Amino acid sequence: MTHIQISPSILSANFSNLGDEVEKLEAAGADRIHLDIMDGHFVPNITFGPALIRDLRTRTKLPFEAHLMIEPCDPYIADFAKAGADIILVHPEAGTHLHRTIQLIKDQGVKAGVVLNPTTNNDFLKYVIEDIDQVLVMSVNPGFGGQEFIQAQLPKIRDVKKIIGNRPIEIEVDGGVTPETAPACIEAGATILVAGTSIFKTSDYKSNIDALRSLSK
Ligand code: DX5
Numbered sequence: 001m002t003h004i005q006i007s008p009s010i011l012s013a014n015f016s017n018l019g020d021e022v023e024k025l026e027a028a029g030a031d032r033i034h035l036d037i038m039d040g041h042f043v044p045n046i047t048f049g050p051a052l053i054r055d056l057r058t059r060t061k062l063p064f065e066a067h068l069m070i071e072p073c074d075p076y077i078a079d080f081a082k083a084g085a086d087i088i089l090v091h092p093e094a095g096t097h098l099h100r101t102i103q104l105i106k107d108q109g110v111k112a113g114v115v116l117n118p119t120t121n122n123d124f125l126k127y128v129i130e131d132i133d134q135v136l137v138m139s140v141n142p143g144f145g146g147q148e149f150i151q152a153q154l155p156k157i158r159d160v161k162k163i164i165g166n167r168p169i170e171i172e173v174d175g176g177v178t179p180e181t182a183p184a185c186i187e188a189g190a191t192i193l194v195a196g197t198s199i200f201k202t203s204d205y206k207s208n209i210d211a212l213r214s215l216s217k
Pocket residue numbers: 009011012034036067140141142143144145146147174175176177194195196197198
């Protein structure tokens with residue numbers, strides 16, 4: 001059976017305590033840490049930048065994924081890689097030349113992923129598929145935690161899985177992932193689940209993480 005990885009988004013954590021939160025997530029069985037970078041321009045919210053990632057890097061060995069919701073993104077890719085991101089995830093709409101952006105990421109020696117907004121055409125994957133390590137399917141419009149899962153993204157995940165074929169590319173889902181919506185994501189082909197609200201809703205992060213991995217609900 002495929003191991004389902006859980007990638008908690010610290011967007012829903014207490015920002016005054018992020019170092020401790022990241023340590024708690026690792027102890028609770030998280031597989032990676034999802035870092036939502038927002039600029040108030042590409043998305044209507046502002047979060048944090050590379051300096052925070054650099055400081056959190058000292059608190060956990062878990063892989064860091066930087067989900068860049070910034071436009072333009074190319075000028076900042078080296079900064080995020082140097083700060084300690086292990087994979088950088090970019091939206092095709094955040095730059096004019098997606099292929100160049102992917103190459104910039106690879107040049108930094110880190111993994112690259114493409115993020116598909118709910119209405120982004122999956123065809124964007126076609127010409128970079130040999131160069132990427134991950135596809136992130138947004139199941140909400142990016143910008144905020146706590147939004148409702150968009151069911152129309154399930155067939156989209158299935159289509160992405162077909163496009164990937166037997167390439168070693170992970171499919172990740174982000175937005176509104178709960179114990180109720182996670183099973184359908186996994187059945188459609190997702191192997192990594194991002195979750196903010198459903199992990200930080202109580203202080204028992206281990207139970208909340210375990211509930212997402214379960215297919216029983
Ligand atoms: C939204 C972010 C998500 C978000 C998920 O733009 O990309 O990572 O934090 O939060 P929940 O799990 O609350 O939908």
